[in-house]
Amino acid sequence: MRFSPLFALPPAMALTCSPGLYVLVARGTFELPGAGIFGLIPKTLAERTSANITTAPIDYPASLSKPGYTESVKAGGQAVHDAIDEYASACPDGKMAVGAQISMDAICGGAGDGFPPRDALPSEKLDNVVAIALFGDPTHVANTTYDRGTSIKNGIFTRDAKSLAVCNKYSSRIVSYCDTGDVYCDTGDIRPVHANYLNRYTDETVSFILDRFQAASNSSSSAPPTSASSSASVTSATPSSSSLSLSSSAASATLSSGPAPSRSDVPVVSLACANRAAVLYLGSVAAIVAAVLSRC
Template sequence: MRSSVVTAVALAGAATASVECARGLHIIVARGSNEAAGTGITGSLADRIAKRIPGTTIAALDYPATITDPTYFESVADGGDEMRDVVQEYVDACPGAKVAVMGYSQGAQVTADAFCGDVTTSGFGDEDGLPYKLVDDPVVAIVLFGDPSHVANATYNRGTANSDGLFPRRDQDECEKLGARLVSYCDEGDEYCDLSGPRDYDVHGEYVDKYGDEIVDFVVDRFQSVAKGMDASTTVATPTPTPTPTSGGGSGNGDEATGTGESGTKETGDGGDSAAAAVLPSLGFVALLGMAML
């Protein structure tokens, strides 16, 4: 499985010439376990952000997002490598670019590993995170939801959880260095990011519905804080009222994906309303496997 990462790295130089540099914000989304290829459950938030920041592009991270084939551990390691590669490639190809990253569930751990280093339970690798000097200017926001590598009491934590996750980070210093650009949402009862107390199996799929408005405002505000130094063509649009969420039967999908629209270009689709259904039961195997390893 690692050979596929080597191949991707080898091709990175050739791919750089084809990178499309966004006039506004470039959003990278890492889906959760067993979601269909695309932006998954978090895609609706990326679409809403794109409506408020003209010239935004959205890209789904291309990684396995699997539990068993390859294993969760291999999938997370491959995803971390891919995230490092695509961020480095984009920043190199697009001087002055602004980037936001969102990761859900397994995608949250992948994102945390890419920026903070692989410092969780053994089995995920030992790669360093992206250099802070590379991240400091271009990366304006990093948002994690239901991260299995969640650590209690970190300054960047949001939500109601007060305990560690399934695969807690041994050292969150590198995450702390990311400052105000990083937020990690974990609520009490989430069986993957909060291991204390009774389990509520719906919690893991509710972040987009519960915190969607807050996250959209957070990312847009972070972009606006640096937009004055960008070209005039990237001027942020006046915020519009938040779309009314569609009913999803508890799917956790904040509102239906809106496609490209006039203000943003969506490069890949999301997993649809069934996205959370893929995320929720799939990690049960990981919970059992992780408990056996800890």
């Protein structure tokens, strides 16, 4: 397998069209900048296809304080919105996959329930988003056509009807995994469930993304993607001009404890269990909820 990282580039050069699949991923809260734990998805994609896989980490605060939860989510949603918009404009024949809970507000519009309002991206900007993968989404809605996993309950936050209707338009491109007992997507009480999605569903998710990618490639005017060699190519790109580390290790940090989170900023109280809490989730803004509620 060949890895070709691209580090910080001047703004005019920062975006390069991928000849294969451009995968936007968002790290978990308190993980170091880069792809985070969710980087396993593009890595596995590259192992199973000869197409070029470009990993584009979303640059957002991923923080609980300075800025707080609400501002971090707002910034993350805007970053996903801008990354999709910019890539679709610069690479109209390009294909994208998105893996991040914060992506849903960009794709479907703001969820409501106290989060800042946000308009969904125009449909023409989403034409080449071939797949969207979610794990343990706290705005999970049970019994949708894109619902996966064992849960039959909704998440701790509510996605309003207007936003849900937009999500349903793109249901064939979405998989949202939620298992019974997950504290955040299932309002359950079994904390380890939230940390186990990649162990259980990586292969299934990668198969879904590859199927969607191949179908989209076959239906486009260009030929299906091929590689000049038999080895997969993985490129790491930054969608903005800021320098991002490609480390997947969780950041050492002091997290906070307190009551069950709302979508308002959470006051910070020192808690000496950062490393365990920080890895509780998988490239998801929901990690901050895990950090707040973790009893270590």
